[in-house]
Amino acid sequence: MRTQKKILAGMVILAMAIAVNATVYKYFRGGLMIRLLQTGERTIIDLPIEEYLVGVVLAEMPAGFELEALKAQAVCARTYTLKRHFRHTGHEQEASVCDDINHCQAYVAPAAYLERYPDNEWAVQKVRRAVLATRGVVITLRGELVEPVYHSTCGGHTEDSSAVWGYRHDYLQGVPCLWDSGSPHYCNTLNISMAEFQRLLGLDQKKPLVIGWVESTKNGTVEKIAWGNTIMSGHQVRQALKLPSAKFNITVNDETVAVTTVGSGHGVGLCQYGANGLAEEGKNYRQILHHYYQGITLYRVRY
Ligand SMILES: [Zn+2]
Numbered sequence: 001m002r003t004q005k006k007i008l009a010g011m012v013i014l015a016m017a018i019a020v021n022a023t024v025y026k027y028f029r030g031g032l033m034i035r036l037l038q039t040g041e042r043t044i045i046d047l048p049i050e051e052y053l054v055g056v057v058l059a060e061m062p063a064g065f066e067l068e069a070l071k072a073q074a075v076c077a078r079t080y081t082l083k084r085h086f087r088h089t090g091h092e093q094e095a096s097v098c099d100d101i102n103h104c105q106a107y108v109a110p111a112a113y114l115e116r117y118p119d120n121e122w123a124v125q126k127v128r129r130a131v132l133a134t135r136g137v138v139i140t141l142r143g144e145l146v147e148p149v150y151h152s153t154c155g156g157h158t159e160d161s162s163a164v165w166g167y168r169h170d171y172l173q174g175v176p177c178l179w180d181s182g183s184p185h186y187c188n189t190l191n192i193s194m195a196e197f198q199r200l201l202g203l204d205q206k207k208p209l210v211i212g213w214v215e216s217t218k219n220g221t222v223e224k225i226a227w228g229n230t231i232m233s234g235h236q237v238r239q240a241l242k243l244p245s246a247k248f249n250i251t252v253n254d255e256t257v258a259v260t261t262v263g264s265g266h267g268v269g270l271c272q273y274g275a276n277g278l279a280e281e282g283k284n285y286r287q288i289l290h291h292y293y294q295g296i297t298l299y300r301v302r303y
């Protein structure tokens with residue numbers, strides 16, 4: 001009886017493996033091509049995914065970062081790309097992705113990059129090594145590709161996705177990050193005149209500026225701030241003042257205002273400077289990804 005059950009379970013697993021493989025072969029036999037919309041020239045190019053990823057990692061992370069950090073970035077970029085590739089993204093001419101950083105991911109063709117930085121052949125080679133060493137590796141959770149969001153510098157602790165975007169993902173919960181203090185974006189102060197500050201925020205310049213109350217997440221992102229009867233979100237203030245992040249602290253003096261920000265970016269998911277710091281401590285890309293995306297499974301797609 002027990003043996004029969006084992007055989008049955010084995011057959012189910014085998015059938016599932018064949019089904020997964022059939023899907024993978026359908027999409028990937030002979031390699032996987034990505035259709036990229038270049039928004040500047042409004043041109044479409046088809047290129048092998050790994051070649052496309054070299055251009056994404058070159059554009060998204062400094063090539064001087066540790067190899068393991070670049071590998072982690074490559075896995076994020078691949079996961080993002082495949083997620084867009086298999087979903088209707090609304091790009092013209094059925095492009096999978098575009099090079100607009102406000103819509104998809106940044107991309108710079110290695111040839112164009114070398115034209116701009118002729119001495120940086122090493123950078124292209126290093127990034128290509130990172131991409132090829134992780135060929136096919138993607139981040140999954142319960143069999144689905146995750147949303148592999150990342151940012152420059154979290155400032156000591158990453159943020160919950162629910163606090164920033166209002167939706168919760170188990171793998172996008174804030175985690176401590178003790179490795180990004182060397183980032184140039186770790187802490188910045190903007191000194192600005194009172195009049196300019198009020199003008200940028202659309203506040204009444206005739207009234208004295210008084211901060212009523214501030215609501216922040218436990219990780220320091222400002223959610224709401226009140227100036228008298230005017231209530232703004234931290235995101236609105238960040239946009240109006242062009243702050244690097246919504247983790248900020250405002251000090252009002254007589255004629256000036258000092259705005260101190262911690263970190264750069266939304267703070268959710270992988271922290272790039274933190275990833276580099278972890279790599280400097282000897283952690284590999286798998287350990288880095290498992291730290292910033294809790295509970296995930298790394299899966300290698302064969303193509
Ligand atoms: Zn796009």
Ligand SMILES: [Zn+2]
Binds near residue numbers: 157
């Ligand atoms: Zn960090």
